[in-house]
Amino acid sequence: MAAPGEGEGLLAWRIERLREAGFPDPLADSVARDARYDLHQLLGLIDRGCPAELAARILAPLDGEPGPC
DSSP states (O other), rough: OOTTHHHHHHHHHHHHHHHTTTHHHHHHHHHHHHTTOOHHHHHHHHHOOOOHHHHHHHHHHHOOEEEEO
16 A cells, blocks of 8 residues: 555656656646556657657557546
8 A cells, every 4th residue: 555645756756757858847747647658658759859749649548547646
């Protein structure tokens, strides 16, 4: 079982990593909150020169409800 506040810490970390990689704030926030996105794959695409918006579209989940991070 996760400790209280642990999920918020992970979410904040994911948002910060995406912002540091060049994601605009609204996109970083929405992607970080959806556990279906693989953060490492997103950052890998960014490292290869893919724009943030395109990386998010490439790795966007195809269906289902967003899972909490």
